[in-house]
Amino acid sequence: MAGLRTVYLLLAKDVLVELRNRETFTVMLFFAVVILFLFHFSLNPERENTAQLAPGLLWLAFMFTGVLGLGRSFQAEQANDCLEQLLLVPGDRGNIFLGKLVGNLAFMLAVELLIIPLFALFFQLDLWEALLPLLVVAVLGTLGFAAVGTLFSALTANLRAREVLFPLLLFPLVVPVVIGAVTATAIILGGGTLGEASGWLKLLGAFDTIFLVLAYLTFEFVVEQ
Amino acid sequence: MAEWAIETHNLTKRYGHRPVLSGVDLCVKPGEFLVLFGPNGAGKSTLIRILCTLMKPSGGTAKVAGYDIADDPDRVRASIGLIGHSSYLYEDLTAVENMRFYLRMRGVDGVERRLAEALQVTGLERAMWHRVRTFSTGMKKRLCIARIVASPPHILFLDEPYSGLDEEGIRMLNHFLLTLKTADCTVFMVTHHREHGLATGDRAVYLHGGKLRTEPPAMSEG
Numbered sequence: 001m002a003g004l005r006t007v008y009l010l011l012a013k014d015v016l017v018e019l020r021n022r023e024t025f026t027v028m029l030f031f032a033v034v035i036l037f038l039f040h041f042s043l044n045p046e047r048e049n050t051a052q053l054a055p056g057l058l059w060l061a062f063m064f065t066g067v068l069g070l071g072r073s074f075q076a077e078q079a080n081d082c083l084e085q086l087l088l089v090p091g092d093r094g095n096i097f098l099g100k101l102v103g104n105l106a107f108m109l110a111v112e113l114l115i116i117p118l119f120a121l122f123f124q125l126d127l128w129e130a131l132l133p134l135l136v137v138a139v140l141g142t143l144g145f146a147a148v149g150t151l152f153s154a155l156t157a158n159l160r161a162r163e164v165l166f167p168l169l170l171f172p173l174v175v176p177v178v179i180g181a182v183t184a185t186a187i188i189l190g191g192g193t194l195g196e197a198s199g200w201l202k203l204l205g206a207f208d209t210i211f212l213v214l215a216y217l218t219f220e221f222v223v224e225q
Numbered sequence: 226m227a228e229w230a231i232e233t234h235n236l237t238k239r240y241g242h243r244p245v246l247s248g249v250d251l252c253v254k255p256g257e258f259l260v261l262f263g264p265n266g267a268g269k270s271t272l273i274r275i276l277c278t279l280m281k282p283s284g285g286t287a288k289v290a291g292y293d294i295a296d297d298p299d300r301v302r303a304s305i306g307l308i309g310h311s312s313y314l315y316e317d318l319t320a321v322e323n324m325r326f327y328l329r330m331r332g333v334d335g336v337e338r339r340l341a342e343a344l345q346v347t348g349l350e351r352a353m354w355h356r357v358r359t360f361s362t363g364m365k366k367r368l369c370i371a372r373i374v375a376s377p378p379h380i381l382f383l384d385e386p387y388s389g390l391d392e393e394g395i396r397m398l399n400h401f402l403l404t405l406k407t408a409d410c411t412v413f414m415v416t417h418h419r420e421h422g423l424a425t426g427d428r429a430v431y432l433h434g435g436k437l438r439t440e441p442p443a444m445s446e447g
Contacts, residue, residue, distance in 0.1 A: 079316065
């Protein structure tokens with residue numbers, strides 16, 4: 001129960017802070033729109049190419065905006081050394097990781113919910129029928145990405161070159177998630193069902209589990225001095 | 226109850242090859258108010274951070290509230306409070322929201338009553354709904370103290386608690402420290418304010434060259 005309380009209180013605090021300063025969500029959304037504009041005008045996609053390009057472009061948009069939000073996640077805790085106060089709370093420090101992860105996941109999924117219709121608009125895709133299976137893939141892919149991202153956000157929060165190091169550390173590790181998510185998205189956008197993409201979804205589920213457990217267990221050592 | 230509230234044996238800490246603590250042996254009785262003096266860079270804050278389980282020592286052992294900091298850090302954390310250099314406050318939250326978050330995270334009962342009383346004691350009741358971003362350094366320090374007032378620990382660590390406080394704030398802090406003394410709370414305070422430290426503490430020790438002394442170092446020792 002104490003662990004759940006920590007996760008809930010951290011999530012509620014992060015949402016309240018975000019509602020007050022609107023820094024992370026607004027920046028992520030604005031950046032997503034800019035990326036979609038750039039993709040649209042630089043690739044000038046014809047309808048035939050769109051189906052092939054769409055899954056990769058969609059996940060690039062998800063990941064670039066996600067990196068922006070994840071990178072700020074522990075910087076907020078570094079201000080006034082708030083992280084130290086969290087570390088003084090009795091209980092498993094892995095719960096702090098889970099609390100921050102749930103907040104990051106909520107922000108990323110909220111932005112992705114807005115990116116999907118914008119993406120359909122920019123690339124003239126009819127995603128209505130594929131929306132539900134697409135959301136399943138988005139949740140699974142984003143969970144793995146956010147788990148590794150939250151851990152590395154904590155790891156790099158104290159470093160001077162964190163803006164450079166954070167994506168450099170994060171992207172190579174999430175390659176399996178990217179491959180699984182992009183391929184599953186391609187199947188869904190190609191008119192396939194979740195059943196047809198089940199192999200890739202299982203792979204995503206497996207990576208999510210591995211990343212979650214590893215990040216939970218190693219968080220204590222990451223924040224330790 | 227443990228014989229010693231704080232107990233260290235040959236505690237060492239190195240940053241790379243640079244030794245900061247070189248075998249610190251310290252025993253603090255339950256209910257005792259110990260004041261630690263020392264020049265800048267002597268390792269005072271490092272010692273507090275190790276005892277609060279925020280940092281691992283390079284060698285030696287330490288027990289706080291009878292629990293080993295390496296083997297039982299969770300119980301140590303449940304027994305202590307810290308007023309440190311930083312405010313540990315979220316700038317975009319109000320005083321009440323910061324207090325509420327801190328107290329609920331620690332699983333304290335009667336949060337609303339406690340925080341209202343603590344904000345009144347620290348003279349922050351008028352600013353309780355203001356965001357911390359608008360607070361002065363002294364007000365932030367008062368809010369740090371309010372968190373401890375709302376949930377007094379068995380052992381309180383204070384790292385330069387007088388910095389940023391005006392005269393009224395210093396009076397309020399000294400009054401609070403005296404109430405802790407009467408409540409048998411063990412206090413470990415690091416300060417440069419020799420006058421305040423000697424006036425409030427039961428015993429003073431000096432950290433110099435990585436070791437503790439009972440007498441202040443001579444001027445020639447720097």
